[in-house]
Amino acid sequence: MDPDEFRDFGKAAVDYIADYFKNIRKLPVLSSVEPGYLSASLPELPPKTGEKWRKVFTDVDNMIIPGLTHWHSPHFHAYFPTANSYPGIVGELVLSGLGCLSKDWESNPACVELEVRVMDWLCKMLGLPECFLNESEGPGGGVIQNAASESTLVGLLCGRQRSVKTMLAKNPHLTAEEIRGKLVAYTSKESNSSVEKASLLASVPMRLLPTDNQCRLRGSTLREAVEKDKADGLIPCCVVASLGTTGTCSIDELEELGIVCKENDIWLHVDAAYAGAALVCPEYRHLMKGVEYTDSFNFNPHKWFLTNSDCSAMWFRNTKDAEEAFKVKSTIQEEPQYEYEIEHWQIPNCRRFRALKLWFVMRIYGVQGIQKHIRHQVGLAKYFEKLVRNDERYEVLISCLGVVCFRLKGEDQLTQKLLDRIAERKKLFIMPYYIQSKLVIRFVICSRLTEREDIDYAWNEIISLTPVTRKQLSNAPIQTVRRTLSLKNAGSIVNKGIVTDINDKIKVELFI
Amino acid sequence: MDPDEFRDFGKAAVDYIADYFKNIRKLPVLSSVEPGYLSASLPELPPKTGEKWRKVFTDVDNMIIPGLTHWHSPHFHAYFPTANSYPGIVGELVLSGLGCLSKDWESNPACVELEVRVMDWLCKMLGLPECFLNESEGPGGGVIQNAASESTLVGLLCGRQRSVKTMLAKNPHLTAEEIRGKLVAYTSKESNSSVEKASLLASVPMRLLPTDNQCRLRGSTLREAVEKDKADGLIPCCVVASLGTTGTCSIDELEELGIVCKENDIWLHVDAAYAGAALVCPEYRHLMKGVEYTDSFNFNPHKWFLTNSDCSAMWFRNTKDAEEAFKVKSTIQEEPQYEYEIEHWQIPNCRRFRALKLWFVMRIYGVQGIQKHIRHQVGLAKYFEKLVRNDERYEVLISCLGVVCFRLKGEDQLTQKLLDRIAERKKLFIMPYYIQSKLVIRFVICSRLTEREDIDYAWNEIISLTPVTRKQLSNAPIQTVRRTLSLKNAGSIVNKGIVTDINDKIKVELFI
Structure with missing residues (x-):
């Protein structure tokens, strides 16, 4: 392909993407293909000689688009x-x-320096502790990783290494292998599978601790587990806390956990993969109360911060801990x-120039543009929540930022029936979840293009498929009341419910 | 930014890239900036309000390009x-x-199915064992990872898990922790730092074994180490072999290593990050003799296979081993x-749609187009090697595919002086390396744009900076002969050298 063909191909691709977004509402969000659909249309061998780009592009339309889930x-x-x-x-x-990569500074000054600077911009934008800044006097710093799962692994490995080092110093008769065999880590049952x-x-057993009725990990639960393990001769080395769990966007009690970690010299890693982006708005910073206790903190600009995948931001209170864990002798x-050897704060050898796209996003949106995006999306979630709450057949169990978890009152089978119908029609893509053994629908504002009309569309789809009518509900007032009461008693989730009318129209206000 | 602005911005970026390549020879390959250059020009805070894309683009020219190493x-x-x-x-x-990601098939059928198919295309193109094919009847399969370093980690973790499982079955009185504490792995001193x-x-000690005079790990060396460790009560679990070491592109003796691995139930992972691409040409397939013994095999299409980073291809003889190592209960x-649960053959939760770019490359180049690229680049390396060999002041120690390792005859200080001069002028970017304690210059054909004129440019730069003239050489024939003889005796590297003239013009032909 010569440069002129590239110009044509590249510009056609730009137009293709613009058109894709223009027409995206016309595409079914979920595809209807059967497993194995592509092997029927794609040859078993690659072409011997090169093909024209226009032909490949046609095949994107014919073979790929029909099999895509449109995220x-x-x-x-x-x-x-x-x-x-x-x-x-x-x-x-x-x-x-x-196409420039980087390793150390010499391998690519601009790549390394831009990353150091934009990570500081980001740290300031979110109001994170100053000790995380690269430019701070202390040993803290930030770097871009591939994914939250990688950041969690990095955090855990740092905690493992720090504990081994500390315990070796205290117990010179032990070997590193013996210490590693006694390490244990903690997270909540609600944290991400990663x-x-x-x-x-990392070969470190992870305790999946129970949460409170808001799906949050609490300090008392952690303390109990840590004390039991210590009594059994084990060595607690790391806690992975969620600032926004995957299921319900619940926020672990960082401050409570942080105190336990500090007392027991445990590494505290915070996974704020999704919700971290909301910290760009000062009104959400209360969510990270206790962040000053964290040793490592991660959020993904490639989730809710308008920066295309991959781009996962991670900060360390002390980057020397990462260097202890990852620095291979031959590369020293x-x-x-x-002064910043960011290549030793990560697992891979090389890094793509991801700082460049983050820089583009921050400059072209500006702080206010990104705040506007977050507020708009939270507003859409609140609007959806209101629609749900205004329908007496439904209840909202947990709602935080852009995530609303709701269900049909009563037995799970009603919600299951609704989910089945929605899945069958493929007009919406939503997922089920369980909160304290209750089936819920997890509705998340995802696309940057989502507007109020799309929320109305979603809600209309949901109510048109709801397997119980308002009339059925009003014909069975006693049953309904019973349901509402049992809900109040499930109280783990719903603390307070006010039934204002049990006859023609039932209005239930739940405060959670 | 509205869609029309995106069209303008995107197309301007396409032109920018085309122009960048058009003018790339005019840019110094290495930048002249001082550490910290960017912090002086970039503000300490991100902009509050959004900026125009044209301004950002101007800053790419003003701030970024001057600090880049142009890879x-x-x-x-x-x-x-x-x-x-x-x-x-x-x-x-x-x-x-x-912007479509995928997890399991349901999350995005086209992304998963295209990856399964293009990995099979790739497997066939390289002539790898059929058991690696997804479409094969057995449990083998291939998947795209982020990087070779990640693939190595995945291979090692699979080996670790398989050994723990086997040893637990054989020794029910042991715990998994006890077994993990006895595991040991092997690689050569020449393998990549990753x-x-x-x-x-992975907390598995890695023995860095010595190589032969061609920088290759041999079976006898491995066998000795394995037997010693077993005698000491340790459990050998994994060997990482290099098909193309980082320093000299040396090829470990896969067949010899494979036999030892098979006899001792050791996982054999092959890191062919760079050289694997050459297997697309049948004439290089002898390099992978013994590949049938491997449990996992990795090469990076994002190195020499024209596919932009990141894209690292990895195959397993038995994908169930990977699932054993990585499958988290809650995701089962x-x-x-x-039928292919490729999401369990990797570390991250989500995968980008990297298969798409690999598909574009394979279709638009075709098999022959990629072969042509490899052969052209190997031809350039051979051309460079000939230039070096034709100059009696120089010797080539090892040359394989696109990598030529050469030096000035005599003491290291001559080569060091040359390297210093080259680094100072910044007209070429080359790296030093040590072969059996001898300093060499490692010259690699890297850019797709490199042509014969660029090799001449490089060689002219090198000879213009060479700190010893031909005349000096001819005035000191005895010394020169002595050097040549000692070279022959260093024979570890150079097996044969013929001195045809020791007076006016010295011609030395070395066969390695």
């Missing part, structure tokens, strides 16, 4: 948002075009040219 | 190639624009919809 459809309300923005896309294009995976990888420079 | 400059001969091609760039743009890092992460589906 940026305004009707995609599953998982969490995956960032996508125009500045982010062009940022990715430019960094990919320049935390458990990190524990498999006696006199590094640059 | 795609035809004068970049350091490290290894980093892939960059027009189809790869547009592939990255399109996948970034669609292998040592993987050992730190009782009845998965699709």
